[in-house]
Amino acid sequence: MTTQAEHHMPTAAAPAEAGLLPSPEPVRFLDDDGAPAPGDAHGRYERPPSALLKRAYDAMVLGRRFDAQATALTKQGRLAVYPSSRGQEACEIGAVLALRETDWLFPTYRDTMALAARGIDPVEALTLLRGSWHCGYDPVATRTAPQCTPLATHAPHAVGVAYAARRRGEDAVALVLIGDGGTSEGDFHEALNFAAVFHAPVVFLVQNNGFAISVPLSRQTAAPSLAHKGVGYGVRSERVDGNDPLAVLAVLTDAVEWARAGGGPVLVEAHTYRVEPHTNADDDARYRDHDEVEAWKRRDPLARLEAHLRARGELTDDDVAAAREAAEAYAADVRARLGEEPTGDPADLFAHVFAEPTPQLREQATWLAEELSHDAAEGAR
């Protein structure tokens, strides 16, 4: 294994470049079974504090149960669609736990688990996936942007929010979640470039889960890794075992604090896997091998964390039972509240297009209201 410095000629530019390059191998603290990984030498990264890992464990148990519940609710038609993030718990939870309350999160459609971990009401968090046009929660109060459906378009927004925070003298950081497919979009590249040029406190977390719907990573990029994408823009880059909660937390905490301290943006590629289909409506048998899925399931981030904490005596049977119990209660609450038929006020259609509706919108709202009152009168007769 070569060191980072050996990859490059010792020119004047080399130190800067070497500082941007990701570790030669993804950072990991645990092996696939949750035992300490061999040669546990990560330079700048330290094992996250036990209390943080315990919080991560609880949140991951909750997140996984929530994810299963949401998937189940699609079968009953309670959600229009649900993209599962099962297997990506370390990334989803790690992203949130690396942030302070005043930091911003920019999630995609897949990151509902991260919203729950941010403390957003789960029913509000599922508003979009229920089929609504709005995100359900207040993005300013929660410091969480609406889940983004068009790929990568939220990345430049995160740069703008982070840059604005810095200009206002706040020490807030913005963390962008994005998939491997999303890294091919132009907006991802424009955002990296802007972040670097404006030295904005942004962390880009690429959840490389192997597929963009059916298309494998080899069709997205020919680069040595997605982490290398930052280097050309002058963005410090790193890669991490995305199924190792210790490594994800260590790397992300370091990245967020580096950005907060004025170090500039950081790109982190997390190697993980989407063990469920793309959404409930996807047939993953058409594009991947059952054995591959099973192999990745054996690297389950939750099991690895549990094994690690138990081995250190930091997690007892009682702790595990309590976490599961809390998750069951959480899921039962989601189930109960999503069991109700959603109602929509048709006046809402026109309410938030502009701060003040245009005359045309007022006319259309009146027209629809009249239509509905006729219908109601007809119904009453």
Add this chain to the structure above:
Amino acid sequence: MTLTMGKALNAALRDAMREDESVVMFGEDVGALGGVFRVTDGLAAEFGEDRCFDTPLAEAGIVGLAVGMAMNGFRPVVEMQFDAFAYPAFEQIASHVAKMRNRTRGAVGLPMVIRVPYAGGIGGVEHHSDSSEAYYAHTPGLKVVTPATVADAYSLLREAVADPDPVVFMEAKKLYWAKDEVSLPVTTEPFGTAVVRRPGSDATLVAYGPAVPVALEAAAAAEADGRSLEVVDLRTLVPFDDATVASSVRKTGRCVVVAEATGFASVSAEIAARVQERCFHSLWAPVLRVTGWDVPYPPPVLEKYHLPGVDRVLDTVDRLQFDDAPDPRFLTGAAG
């Protein structure tokens, strides 16, 4: 004092920046150069690099950055260097700028202005003369503003910067050098108000942006032939002033829409439809349109054949059935 539209826009930005610290300006070449049309001239020098700055060359990035900054306390004014170079940012504009308020149920408004130098008549090479207003006007959630006078340029841009919602501010390139007597600061009619630029009784010319001077010239020429044309300048396409347009057409009974953009699926088509819907019983002739042809914007040597000019407007006015107007009672059904 005598002022060009370009200078009035510059003054509007300067005054907005003086009044409100949260106003920031960015785009391509807007800093030291002052923009290729000099609309941001001197702003970087007066307000510093933090308030008026050059960005990397990336339109989606520029608009996306503005979205984030507007989400977090700033009032960005961004410049798209030319109409056709805003297209890389269209995804940001259509999917995010236009929808953020709605997607957040009113929690996040985006007070931002996207300035688009647009339309032709200045001998530009390809991709430098598009009339792209229909794309924006067709997208709910965007205000679309296009001044035709120097005073409006100042006043509407001030209002755009102060607006709580995103405004696409379309500046007709050939009007940058148009001059007028104006003393600044000036406040003209607010958004959503069309203005009768020239009163008349025989027909209404509805125009906006670069077509307004053409309509006024045509009206002046028609007067020599004894025909009185009223000219309505829309000023803002969104919000649209149905009331002023309809009351003018009800008075004159005839209407020609004049616009530089291609006619098919255009703002001019929308106006014609709205006038027919509202003024059917007052009309003595169908609503006609004078627009650019339905062709990609032509090269400089051919643009004079493309742009609707005074002659084409006057020819169209002549087709408004002045000589054999149908009996209006047939239109209302009263004669049956």
